[in-house]
Amino acid sequence: MPDCLRPPLCRPLSPGQCLVSGALLTVLAAPAYAQEVVSTALPTPPAPPAPQAYTTSTSFEQPFKLYGYINSFYEKVGRSPAVSEEGDPVVEPNPGEFDVVNFNVMGQGALARKYRYYFNLASPGSGSPTADAPLLVRGAMVEAPIAGEYLKVSAGKMYRRFGIYNEMLDATVSFIGTTDPEMLDDDHLILTRSTNLMLHGKVNPGGVALRYAITTGNDERESNQVPLGLDFNALFDNQFTVGTSFYSTNGKAVPTVEMGEGSPLGGVLPWMEYDEYYVYGGYMQVKGDAYLLQGEYWRSPHSGRRDPDKVLQLFDPALGLNAAQRERFGFDTATSADELPLDVNYTVEAFYLRLGVSLHADLAKNGRPWEFTPYAQFDYYSNPETIANKDLGGDNEAGLADDGKFYKGMVGLMVKPTTTVAFKVDGSTHFQTISDEMVPYSELHVSASYYWQMGGNAR
């Protein structure tokens, strides 16, 4: 039974009044709205309830959780520019394509609330009706505290902490946009997305959340180099994040794929014998009640040496290298393979700005309101070393341009009828200079993604 209650300025209630009030409170489950009340004592109070001991053996460990998502995708590229065998700009039609661009199965749990484990199995591009796609291990790691939350170690295979999107790229269903920022697109990565070892931690001085991460791993190293990744960010008032990341190959790095095997998995192009590069830049995010603003800028100076045998494979006119690319590789001036320019220094740059605004509408009638998020994005990417042919490890966006640069503007809309389903549609236009002429082309993307979960909080 609760004690008698009274406002601070009142004289004590009589025992009888208290008992009546107390009985009412017991029956009615004891509320009062206007102000916080304080407990008081009675001349002859009822005995307070004995403290209840909660020393059960029930485990309140974080349960294992299995979850993931399916992302169906449709892409229609308008008539896009290309380069003919003669080096002239042409435009080509493109058929619309269906795909399951992401199918992910993830799981995580924690032992003793300290030792967390996580895995991420993915089958990207698994939508082909005529070919089965493999299931890949995108992540498999264990995490343990060394000094509480201040210092933890994660080991295995994991996305490195670098900028805003690298870690969350698989979370398509949860972010605005049908696609990731161009800098993380498969055909123009600026560094490896994954690594093997991460020391990281978090402190909260004065209400600011400071996070850091130091990463290393096999990455693209040639032999015993120790690649180094760093990330540091600060979150203010749970809304504004500003951060910086750095990466160095710390010596020679080598291609992750051979010529003809498609896009590289890191920053070293397949026709390089070796490459030494680093990446630096910054990022920011403002997450308001109804809007999200994100931006990242990265710059990556490279100093490498081309492999002459692989460069000769690019000499094939059918690849459609443009005049600037032929000149860069020395195809127009070299009279023999020995005269090809092999040592190369170049800089990759990437930038994007993304804005989304959330609106809610009660379309479900008595259900939760649907969320509508119109969004816009501007991308810039520049890589003067690349070519257009993706099979050979090139990039059919920057690689089309004379100077390796392209810009992209995008507007779109995301509709979420529930927390687990997202429909997105966006249109974008690329701009690049081909043979001294600004040539745009457009794309339409439509996606439907569904998030599912079992275990954990799915109760």
Add this chain to the structure above:
Amino acid sequence: MSADPSSSLSRRGLLAAAVIGLAAGARGAQAEDPGATPAPAPAPAPEPAPPAAPAYVADNLYLLVHTGVPADALTRSRIKAIYLGNQTSWERGLSVVPFQRAPGSIVADRFLDKALGYDTMGYAQHWQGIELAGVAMAPRVLGATAEVLSAVASTPGAICYVMGGELSGAPAGVTVVPLPTGKN
């Protein structure tokens, strides 16, 4: 989804509040009336009362923290940081172990709104993104009040929330603090 013990309290709470308000208001009016007849000589002071069990306002939110957690650390911004996954340790380095209530329950909806400024959908999406990135796990969901009390009392660094109507007496191993108001 487990039953939410606080879900049926509102109407009963209103009635009880009215009763208390009437009684207290009458007494208060007497006390502050400047024209009232002087009161007779006060009666002898009663014996000092033993410590009373705390009382809780049924429709107010309270934070429950494990006794090892310094209650003065519970500022509004810190609560928000904890439940968004932005703060994961208390000041002494003890790991924060947040628990949440069943999504969609009255107590959860009210906490998300008043403490975090989120609705259920927004909060779910926030953690969905974090879990898909593999960075952390959302706070574990607890059901009935007894489970909440047991979990907080038995887990160092734990924090959860309840409606006042779910509480009676002083639970052992748990510090009860009203949800802080104001910006900080």
